[in-house]
Amino acid sequence: MISRREALRLAALGTATILGAHPIAASAASKLRIGVLKFGTVSWELDTLKHHGFDAANGIELDVIYFAGEDATNVAMLAGAIDMIVTDWLWVSRQRSDGGDVTFAPYSTAVGAIMVKDASPIRTIADLKGKKLGVAGGALDKSWLLIQALARRDHGLDLPSVSDVVFGAPPLISQKAIQGELDAALNFWHFCARLEAGGFRRLIGADDAQTALGASGPVSALGYVFHDKWANENPQAARGFLKASAQAKDLLARSDEEWLRLAPIIRAEGPELAKLRDRYREGIPRRPVAEEAADAGKLYRVLAGIGGEKLVGSAPEMAPGTFWLEPPQ
Structure with a gap:
C-alpha cells in the first residue's frame, strides 16, 4: 500500500x-x-x-x-x-x-466587483434588494463575503436573504449578465474588466469593501x-x-x-x-x-x-x- x-x-x-x-x-x-x-x-x-x-x-x-x-x-x-x-x-x-x-x-x-449594465437603475448595495445577483466563486468567495459584511454593517441587509442569489462559473455568470438574465453580477477581476469594455459599470468592488472594513490600502x-x-x-x-x-x-x-x-x-x-x-x-x-x-x-x-x-x-x-x-x- x-x-x-x-x-x-x-x-x-x-x-x-x-x-x-x-x-x-x-x-x-x-x-x-x-x-x-x-x-x-x-x-x-x-x-x-x-x-x-x-x-x-x-x-x-x-x-x-x-x-x-x-x-x-x-x-x-x-x-x-x-x-x-x-x-x-x-x-x-x-x-x-x-x-x-x-x-x-x-x-x-486585483479583486472582483459587482457589475451592472450602464443603464441599470441599481446605484448602491441597498438597491440589490429583491434583485437577481449572480456570484462567481461560490458561497465562500472572499469578495462575496466582504461585500456581504459591508451590506450588513452599512445597510442592515443580509444579501443572501433579500436577493435572489445564484452561483456559477465565471464565464457563465458573465454570459448571463450580458444576456440580461441577471440584474447584477459579482465576478473575478478580469471578467469584470471584459464586462466594463462591453457596456457595464462597477457598482462596488471588493477593494472598496476592504477599505471600508478597515484595510488602510490594497491587499x-x-x-x-x-x-x-x-x-x-x-x-x-x-x-x-x-x-x-x-x-x-x-x-x-x-x-x-x-x-x-x-x-x-x-x-x-x-x-x-x-x-x-x-x-x-x-x-x-x-x-x-x-x-x-x-x-x-x-x-x-x-x-x-x-x-x-x-x-x-x-x-x-x-x-x-x-x-x-x-x-x-
Missing part, C-alpha cells in the same frame, strides 16, 4: 501529464517549478517573464507546469511535485494553522505560495523568482506594446485589451509586505466572522508567517 503523500504526488503528476506539461524534473537551487492554471491571468506575467529572459537574468530556470484546476495545483505543491503555486492567503493561513509551513508573497491586489488577493523550508534551502531561487516577477510587472506597467504582444494569449483586443491592461496595472502590489499582512489580519477577522469554520477552520486569527517577509541577504 502506498502512503497518502505518495498517492497525492502521483495524482499531481498525472494531472500535469494529461495537460501535456513540461516533464517535472528534480529540484535544484537554480530550478523552480511553478504550477499554474492553463488559462489563468498569471500566465500573462509568466509569459512576459520568460519571453524577456528575466528568469535567466536572475539566476533561475523557471519550469511552468499547467494544471486543470486550483485544487490540483494545491495538491501538487503539498505533495512536493512542484515548488510554487498561486493562491490566496486564506488558504495559506489555514494550512499554517494546521501545522503546515506554506507562505505567501503578494502577486496581485493582495493572490500571491506566489511556497514552503518556508524550500525558500530556506533555495534562497537564491526564491529571491531570483520574485525579482524576475517584479521586472515582468514593471514592463507590463509601462509598455503598451507588451500587451499587444500578449493579445493572442489574453484573447482580447481593442478596448477590451486596454481595460484588462489598465485593471492589471492597478492590481500591481506597491506597498510594503508588512503593511499588507497587517491589513490582511484585519480582514481575516471580518471573513472569519461571516464565513465561519467552513472558511477558516478553527483559527480565530490569521496564522503568523502567512505573508513571507524576505530575510535579509
